[in-house]
Amino acid sequence: MEIDKNQLLRFTTAGSVDDGKSTLIGRLLYDSKSIFEDQLASIENTSKQKGIDGVDLALFTDGLKDEREQGITIDVAYRYFTTPKRKFIIADTPGHIQYTRNMVTGASTANAAVILIDARHGVIEQTKRHAFIASLLNIPHIIVCVNKMDLVDFKEEVFNDIRQQFEAFSSKLLIKDIRFIPISALLGDNVVNRSENMPWFQGSPMLSELENMHISSDTNKIDARFAVQTVLRPQREGFIDYRGYAGRIASGIYRVGDEITVLPSGFTSKIKSINAGEKEVREAFAPMSISMTLEDDIDISRGDMIVKTNNQPELLQEFDVMLCWLNNEQAKPRTKYTIQHTSNEQKAMIKDVVYKIDINTYDRDTDDKSLKMNDIARVKIRTTHRLMLDSYRDNRNTGSITLIDEATKETVAAGMLV
Known part of the structure; x- marks a missing residue:
């Protein structure tokens, strides 16, 4: 099946601190020649000032001056680029554990998620968290990039071991399509071009996977x-x-x-x-x-x-959602929030925290009723009027809600109807 050249693919990148997300995106843009000449010249100049030979690829995503001076990447950065085969939007989400909420923001509309794993460290807590959120958000396609293969001598057994680690815990998740690629973002192995250092890997480079990924069937064409x-x-x-x-x-x-x-x-x-x-x-x-x-x-x-008329959603005033708490302030019991569902806005409150999920073991804690930032829990919500709802698994648009603090107008949580 031929890919529509005008078809847009949204993908998010996620990984732990220093896993190389900024370098990977920089390499992707650089090797696919998706950078304007003036931007490239500016980054080359900045790289020289930092005493770096060549180009510091991470600077392609560290767009803010303060970020560069502090050497960190913050919040969700969106990048747009085009290849002869497809248009892309990248949502780059930071790896710091306190920024997990940004992955929910960046991944909510994604067709695919690129999860980075440091070849030296293997699967860690943040890897599991990102995979769980990708599953929770019903992202249809996952590309697991085992990065920094150059630091483990491009060993096939290291890649295979990490693949087995990931498959062991992801088998409990509802992810339709998982692909694994060993890469070196710094050197460019298997990002845009096939690696000469890993002839044992017979798969496609990351960009080729993204260009040829079929996403038309991911859209719900049945429920109008x-x-x-x-x-x-x-x-x-x-x-x-x-x-x-x-x-x-x-x-x-x-x-x-x-x-x-x-x-x-x-x-x-x-x-x-x-x-x-x-x-x-x-x-x-x-x-x-x-x-x-x-x-x-x-x-x-x-x-x-x-x-x-022959295909209608449920009309519900009380329902359960899987909720990601995004706010610095803890949820207050019986507080009224504004709930946003499609174009419908009304009042709602969290009636009960049914259980919270331990992101490492996927165990359910039914005793802890608190909701703090980054917590993921099944909660019962009641609204002032009925909402027209579908299961999130069936429809990402009509199965999702956000909660907004009435006083501060901040978005405090995002929820997926179970």
Whole structure:
């Protein structure tokens, strides 16, 4: 199957401190010739000032001056590049344990995750945490890059041992596709070009894996979900009776003439027309932004969902989610939060912490009811009104929620419906 050259692939990188993520991304951009000449000249100059021969590849992601001066990388950095085969967005998430929340942010929309492992250290706590989060976020494809193979003399047995370590614990996780590549980001082995130092590895370099990864089947084309963001009532000539519903299709396909149901009201109608920008179309699909009109005049507002009559989500006011706590402040019992689900926003509270997960053993602790930063727990949530929900495993868009602190307006947690 040929890959669409305009198809966008989002991938996140994750690993522990000093595993070489910045160097890997720098090598990827450098060897694939995806760097502007002025940026390259600036980084070459900075590398000379630091007394480094050649180019310090890590500087391609350390974009902030303060970061460079302190020698650290912070927060989630997004990088965009294109090859003749595909377009890419990279979400680079730091390895510090206190920044695990950033992986949730960077990986939430990813098609693939690149998890780095230092060949000298093997699988450690952060490796397990990142793999667990990748599984929790239902990322379809995982590429495990065993980095710094040059520091273990490119030994095949070291790579095989780490592969076995990873497979031993990841067998408990719900990950569909895991690929393993031995690399040296510093020297460029198996990043863009095949390694001459590891002839024993018969697989493809990392960029080739990303370029040829099939992601079309990862999208939910069955469950049609369209959350209304705004109601269009243009007050100009020619649009007197126009009442359109605008938003982004979360999943599925909509066609003119389809029988639909509006939730939560339950009113039914048929699609009269669909507009994508200025153009009228006969059908639309995820993730297109559209406006549609219906054959009947129904009271619809922001936060309502238009679905196929024969395929509807659950309407729930109380439900369980796997919650990643992202805030520095601990969760307060019975506190009211703002819950955001698609375009629907309302009040909610955490009724109960059912159990917390030990990231190392995957054991469940039913006694500890606290929620601190980086904690991952199954919790019971109650909302003021019903939400239109799917299982996160079936639909990443309509199966996810965020909780927002009403006072500070900070996002304090992200949740996936179980």
